[in-house]
Amino acid sequence: MNAPTRPLRELPVAAFLVAFGSLVVAGARNIPSGVPTDPLGPRAFPMALGAGIACCGALLAAATALFRGQTVRTGILADADPDDEAAPGPFSPGRLIAAVGVTLGYLAAFEPVGYLITTPLYVIAILLIHGGAARRSLWLAPTLITAALYAVFRFGLLIPVPVGLLERLLPR
Amino acid sequence: MSFLENLLAGFSAAVAGPGIPVMIAGVAWGTIGGAIPGISGAVAMSLALPYTLSLDAATALVMLAGVWAGANYGGSIPAILMRMPGTPGAAAALFDGYELKRQGLAAKALGVSLVCGTIGGLISVVVLMALVVPLGSVVLAFGSPEVFALALFGLTLLAGLTERSFLKGLASGYFGLLLTTVGIDTLTGSLRFTFGRSELLSGLDIVSVMVGLFAVSEMLVQIAHPSRREAVPEGSAYTAFPTLAELRSVWRATAVGTVVGLIVGIMPGAGATASSFVAYNEARRWSKRPDLFGKGSMEGVAAPETANNAVQGGDLVPTLALGIPGSNSAAIMLAALILHGIVPGPFLLSKHTHLVFTLFAGLILVNLLMIPVGLVILRGCLLVLRLDRPVLIAAILAMIVIGTYAADLFLLNPLLALFFGVVGYGMRRCGFSPAAAVLGLVLGFLVESELRRSLLISYGSWTIFVARPISAVLLALTLGAVLYPAVMYLRSRRHTQAAATGLS
Numbered sequence: 001m002n003a004p005t006r007p008l009r010e011l012p013v014a015a016f017l018v019a020f021g022s023l024v025v026a027g028a029r030n031i032p033s034g035v036p037t038d039p040l041g042p043r044a045f046p047m048a049l050g051a052g053i054a055c056c057g058a059l060l061a062a063a064t065a066l067f068r069g070q071t072v073r074t075g076i077l078a079d080a081d082p083d084d085e086a087a088p089g090p091f092s093p094g095r096l097i098a099a100v101g102v103t104l105g106y107l108a109a110f111e112p113v114g115y116l117i118t119t120p121l122y123v124i125a126i127l128l129i130h131g132g133a134a135r136r137s138l139w140l141a142p143t144l145i146t147a148a149l150y151a152v153f154r155f156g157l158l159i160p161v162p163v164g165l166l167e168r169l170l171p172r
Numbered sequence: 173m174s175f176l177e178n179l180l181a182g183f184s185a186a187v188a189g190p191g192i193p194v195m196i197a198g199v200a201w202g203t204i205g206g207a208i209p210g211i212s213g214a215v216a217m218s219l220a221l222p223y224t225l226s227l228d229a230a231t232a233l234v235m236l237a238g239v240w241a242g243a244n245y246g247g248s249i250p251a252i253l254m255r256m257p258g259t260p261g262a263a264a265a266l267f268d269g270y271e272l273k274r275q276g277l278a279a280k281a282l283g284v285s286l287v288c289g290t291i292g293g294l295i296s297v298v299v300l301m302a303l304v305v306p307l308g309s310v311v312l313a314f315g316s317p318e319v320f321a322l323a324l325f326g327l328t329l330l331a332g333l334t335e336r337s338f339l340k341g342l343a344s345g346y347f348g349l350l351l352t353t354v355g356i357d358t359l360t361g362s363l364r365f366t367f368g369r370s371e372l373l374s375g376l377d378i379v380s381v382m383v384g385l386f387a388v389s390e391m392l393v394q395i396a397h398p399s400r401r402e403a404v405p406e407g408s409a410y411t412a413f414p415t416l417a418e419l420r421s422v423w424r425a426t427a428v429g430t431v432v433g434l435i436v437g438i439m440p441g442a443g444a445t446a447s448s449f450v451a452y453n454e455a456r457r458w459s460k461r462p463d464l465f466g467k468g469s470m471e472g473v474a475a476p477e478t479a480n481n482a483v484q485g486g487d488l489v490p491t492l493a494l495g496i497p498g499s500n501s502a503a504i505m506l507a508a509l510i511l512h513g514i515v516p517g518p519f520l521l522s523k524h525t526h527l528v529f530t531l532f533a534g535l536i537l538v539n540l541l542m543i544p545v546g547l548v549i550l551r552g553c554l555l556v557l558r559l560d561r562p563v564l565i566a567a568i569l570a571m572i573v574i575g576t577y578a579a580d581l582f583l584l585n586p587l588l589a590l591f592f593g594v595v596g597y598g599m600r601r602c603g604f605s606p607a608a609a610v611l612g613l614v615l616g617f618l619v620e621s622e623l624r625r626s627l628l629i630s631y632g633s634w635t636i637f638v639a640r641p642i643s644a645v646l647l648a649l650t651l652g653a654v655l656y657p658a659v660m661y662l663r664s665r666r667h668t669q670a671a672a673t674g675l676s
Contacts (some may be wrong), residue, residue, distance in 0.1 A: 013340075013602050013603075017343055024350060027365060028364075031357075031362055031363075031364050032360065032362045035360065037628070038359050038360055038624055038628060039627050039628065039631070039632035040623065040624045040627045040632075041360065041624075042353075042357035042359065042360050042362040042364055043362075045349075045353060045620045045623065045624075046350060046353045046364060046365070049346045049349050049350045049353070050350070052342070052343075052346045053343050053346045053347065053350075056339045056340070056342055056343035056346070057343070059339055060337070060339045060340070063339070090397065091396055091397055092395075092396055092397070092398065093396070095395050095396055095398075096392060096395060096396035096597070099392065099395045099396075100392070100590065100594060103569065103573070103590050104590065106573065107573065107583060107586055107587055107590070110573070110577070110583065110586075111583060115574065119570055119574075122566075122569075122570060122573075123566040123567070123570060126395075126562065126565060126566035126569060127560075127562045127563065127566055129395065130395055130398065130561070130562035130565060130566075131398075131562070133560045133562040133563060134560055137560050137562070137563050141560075141563045141566065141567070142566075145563075145566065145567045145570055146570075149570060149571060149574055153574060153578055157223070157226060157578070159226075159578045159581075160581070161574065161578070
């Protein structure tokens, strides 16, 4: 396995860690400090974590600046990250933003419009954003996915799903 | 109650009520999920997590154990049939599994994978029971300082071992710990990071955060980085059981796989991927026909698949005995406990003996159920694999939204899942570890409460952690775990420089 080098693009990541850690510390200062029955208090732990994150950022920046171009030891094990194995394709920011935006819209309409109307539209939107789906999937998949999930929740788990605009037609 | 009485009570609790159907559903979902490349065991488990909320704690744990066991086998199906592992742990099985498929022996390879995996899983549960019970008695001597030091050690070790960059792994772990501080502080009633929102008073919903970090982020990776799709073989596939003679021919590889899986599983942070590759190499070393490895050896399938499944029992040793999850999947098991109001930690066995023994019984049963479910579900797995990838992604996203919503009928939960999905995606892009963040999320409450309790006992004196031998040793080990990567890094740098000087 080739050991990767530590590129300069780590510097913004390090700066983000320092800024985020500092924000956490600043935010934690508003939390009350310890009392006799709880010497550490609710403030110290989040403050320590914020400081820890900022320190990690500072050390990362120092390591990047000092050892630029040097090889970095890779972790021994990587059980967790499936994307390590899957060799992802080229980055498409448009698809990412569209998928997040469509999901936000789906959530906004989920209760007022109802599950049965919004879910097929959401599925179609995701299929179009991703692309590459067969034409028949565009009508078959939304119908089957919506019906299957509705059956599981409404009749299997007995959990009410939002009926929204179909309130008069469907039992709650 | 004796061990045997506890185990029998565990069996009757595991099969009571919806036990068996829930186990079958868990194994079936795990097998299908594991067969889908990109849906690792941990992702499949996190997707199942919202559906366990309506179950009691023991049944929920048994269902998740079923998903875990099923995913271990499911990963080998595309590895053998398509030369594409469904889970990272099944990667080693493709060397010989796919060769066997090319020789027209795919059914036999699937059979060996299923039977040997079941054997490995069952033996690992026996070892788990043999180790957890005595270890559980030892940790009864632990007080708050020891529990704090233990949790800190576990978190540091896991953050360090599972990531490319130790600093990023550590920062991810801290981030996970930080997430547990949101809401009302249980000791003083103070508000922390609620930003004036009443919805955050009870803290972040752990299911939504976990589903976001694992599952939503994975879906976003697949949407933003569409990759080439492997062709699924046409026609139907089936599983052929190995004959007794064939099983005898792979016994050595099965034994090696079991031992390796158990040892690697017990080490926190080490997981199925490492164990299956180590088992493959060791099985080749111990084999009478090492020349067949890579050319279609049954032993080459048996060893990694046995190890892959034996890891489950090994992983659960530190999880159940010490409250330190050995892997992401084990962390999800602990999260399920938290959701059911049970605080994981070293006293789990002593305080919730019945629950732990029900899990033992459930683990035996789900491993036994793997064979019939694995036989039946194979066709379903192929159907799912033949589905268009966008359809799968859309179905999983819709399932996540309704699953997290249904937990409390609260729209904030799917919003949180989406938010943490984006955070998890960003973490992956920048080399951070969503898995370490989840470990922090699971251990956070334990770390803070035991730290504060320790200082309460010592009237605010920090010397309590070094004055007590067990906590002092654990803290020294934690320090070692922090310094070790730095020392190794400097050593490797010196070697690189020396080599460069030598070359010039």
